[in-house]
Structure formats: structure tokens, C-alpha cells
Amino acid sequence: MSSQATSPKPVIRFASRGSSYYDVILALFCVVLIVSNIAATKGIEFGIGSFSIGSLQILPIVTDGGAFLFPLAYILGDVISEVYGFKAARRAVFTGFAMALLAAGTFWIVERAPGASFYENQAAFEAVAGPVGQIVLASVLGYVVGQLVNSYVLVAMKRRSAERSLVARLATSTGAGELVDTFLFCAIAASAIGITTMGTFWNYFLVGVIYKVLVEFAALPITVSVIAWLKRREPTY
DSSP states (O other): OOSSOOOOOOOOOOOOSOSHHHHHHHHHHHHHHHHHHHHTTSEEEESSSOEEETTEEEOOEEEEGGGGTTHHHHHHHHHHHHHHOHHHHHHHHHHHHHHHHHHHHHHHHHHHSOOOTTOOOHHHHHHHHTTHHHHHHHHHHHHHHHHHHHHHHHHHHHHHHTTSOHHHHHHHHHHHHHHHHHHHHHHHHGGGGTOOSHHHHHHHHHHHHHHHHHHHHHTHHHHHHHHHHHHHHOTTO
16 A cells, blocks of 8 residues: 555536526627627727837727627636536537627628618618628637637636636636637738738737736636636536
8 A cells, every 4th residue: 555645536516507597697698799799890099199209119009899898708708617617618609609690690681681761871880780790700710719718728727626726727718718819800800990000900919918818807806706606506516
């Protein structure tokens, strides 16, 4: 018999996704995704042009309207992955994008349907709804890959540490997922919001990554509290 004491294997717990809590989170996840895709058709710039301070050139901050709500999708993805597991997170991602594709298809049909004689906003509607299809494509490639990376990293770390090190796995998975997601999304969506130069693209990409990660890090106390609340109330956890 070995003289070394064997430590007990950590217990890995996940709740069943067949619960009302999961349904509510999934519904919120889909709404956040669809609204973010529509809002992302507007490019946003903070700052008045570029200027220099000595040899340092200061550029305006470039982002899009989706930045205001989209970080919440990753927070919800973290909650689903931690409480319900990778398969539940994967189902949420695919369901969300099915709804996003449905929204994009609906906008495409409505945009091409003949307008009423009294309707005077066809050009405005096309300007807003027209790029949604391209935004959805960017989201499909970016968010599916990024969110699956996020969920995989989080669940893989949980299988090693069980209930310990929650903040570490939330932070690590978020950074990995957002980096992949933002690059793919920006590469496809940039032209839809009017970005045409590489300098502006890298501004758009770096601002997106830094902003989203900072928002999710700032929301970590809330994310941890929601996860703890769900774990206490899910009977199958």
C-alpha cells in the first residue's frame, strides 16, 4: 500500500437543462443576440477626429451599436456553461443563431416587399435593415466559434477544479472567446458599417476586444452571484 494519501476525485456537477431557469436564460440569450445584430448596423465613433500629442497620434474610438448589449450574451453563455454544461451552451448558441437567421430572413423579405403608396421610409428602412444579413453572417462565424471556445475552455477548466477557481475560469474563458469572436466578427462586419481602412479596422477590433472583456470583468461579481443563486435553486445540480 502506498504511503501517500490519495485525495478524493473532485465531483463535477451540472444541472439538467430541462428546467424553467434554463428556458428563461435561453430566451434572454436569443433576444440579446437578435437586438445586438440589429444595433450593430450603426457605426459609432467617440472623439472628434484624430490628433497628435507630440509623436503620439490619438485616434477616435470606433465601435458599433451592438457593443452596448452584446457583452451580456457572453455573460449568459458563462452562466449556462458553468451551471448546465457544454452541451446546454452549444444548444443555446445554435438556437440563438437560428433565431438570428430567422430575423435576417424576415428583414430581407420585408425590404423587398412592395411598399404602400403612403409609406415614405423605404430608403431609411433599407439603410438600417439592409446590412443585417451581413451582420448575422459575421455573428454566425464569430459568435459560434467564440462562444464554443468560451464554453469549452470554461467546462474543461471546471473538470479539473470542480467548484473551485470559478473567477479564474470565467476570466480565462471570456478572454479566449472574445478574442476569437471579435476578430471574426470585425473582419466580416466592418464593411457593413462603413469601415474601409486597415487603421480603422484595427481600431475597431482592439476597442471591441478590450471593451467587451472589461465589461465582463466588471460584471464578474454579478455573474458569480447569479451562478451561485442558480446552483442553490436548481434541484438537479
